[in-house]
Amino acid sequence: MKAPIVVSDREETATRLLASPARKSYDPMVEVDWEAPIPDDKFGLTPEWSTLYGTALWEEMTDEQKVEPTKHEAASISSVGLWFEILLMQMLLRDVYGRDKHSRHVQFALTEVADECRHSVMFARAGERLGMPSYGPHPMIHKLGRIWGGFFKGANAYASVMAAEEILDMMQRDFMKDERVQPLTRTVSRIHIVEEARHIRFAREEVGRRIEGAGWVRLQIERLNTAAVVYIVMKSMIRSEVYENAGLDPKRAIAEARSNRHYKDTVRTSGSKLMQFLDSVGLVGGPSKRLYQRVHLL
Numbered sequence: 001m002k003a004p005i006v007v008s009d010r011e012e013t014a015t016r017l018l019a020s021p022a023r024k025s026y027d028p029m030v031e032v033d034w035e036a037p038i039p040d041d042k043f044g045l046t047p048e049w050s051t052l053y054g055t056a057l058w059e060e061m062t063d064e065q066k067v068e069p070t071k072h073e074a075a076s077i078s079s080v081g082l083w084f085e086i087l088l089m090q091m092l093l094r095d096v097y098g099r100d101k102h103s104r105h106v107q108f109a110l111t112e113v114a115d116e117c118r119h120s121v122m123f124a125r126a127g128e129r130l131g132m133p134s135y136g137p138h139p140m141i142h143k144l145g146r147i148w149g150g151f152f153k154g155a156n157a158y159a160s161v162m163a164a165e166e167i168l169d170m171m172q173r174d175f176m177k178d179e180r181v182q183p184l185t186r187t188v189s190r191i192h193i194v195e196e197a198r199h200i201r202f203a204r205e206e207v208g209r210r211i212e213g214a215g216w217v218r219l220q221i222e223r224l225n226t227a228a229v230v231y232i233v234m235k236s237m238i239r240s241e242v243y244e245n246a247g248l249d250p251k252r253a254i255a256e257a258r259s260n261r262h263y264k265d266t267v268r269t270s271g272s273k274l275m276q277f278l279d280s281v282g283l284v285g286g287p288s289k290r291l292y293q294r295v296h297l298l
Helices: 011-024 056-060 064-098 104-129 139-151 156-179 181-210 218-236 239-244 250-258 262-268 272-280 287-294
Strands: none
Touching: 011 104, 011 181, 011 287, 056 064, 056 250, 064 218, 064 239, 104 181, 156 181, 156 218, 156 239, 156 272, 218 287, 239 250, 262 272
């Protein structure tokens, strides 16, 4: 039997987290040098995170040719992150709508919304500055997001938020440190990582509170909903159009990306912390395992 997650009092957590933005918050319009040149020889993301890294196609490309697909992959990831940030803001505002606005919990949630607004603008501006298409999720997923957002609540809402943020975080920690990567990508990653750390902590503790005492039926629903969100986010990260837009044979690139063992292993290893947490609160089990396996997190 798993040990229950230890969480502090909701107001204590929010009070502590509210001190963080007072100490360290960023305005991307000021912190990011949007006029700096975009080097032709820098990758859009850490090459080992490319869906093509280690494939036969990757080995056939010159160093110059490898740069372009990573720029498009980075733009695709950022655009999906932007889409999910907007859903997250909707969820937070609905969740606190009926709560006491004098509470520190509500005040931190509103502070997080302010952070996410800046992040969304930052992601949009970065894609524009790199000269990339505005990718986003598949149009059908985007439309379903309008409906799904209205049912986004409870433990699975916070678990989904935390999972999506952790997925982006695990990539950006590598991007931020890698001098082979575009300075713009590195700066955007650094800002996002610092501010998301408090958001992830907020979401983790809220998941623990809301899942506590859940009955069998509710637990199955929470598991499936959370896994479905993680599955959709992971599947949406890299749009198939990136390969053609990067000048590659799309059929071959898609086929090699889908069978890329290196990428699958990278996702599984980097996502282990996330999966350990979800398992510790009982959100991994039954059909949900199949969904996590299909996106290589298990």
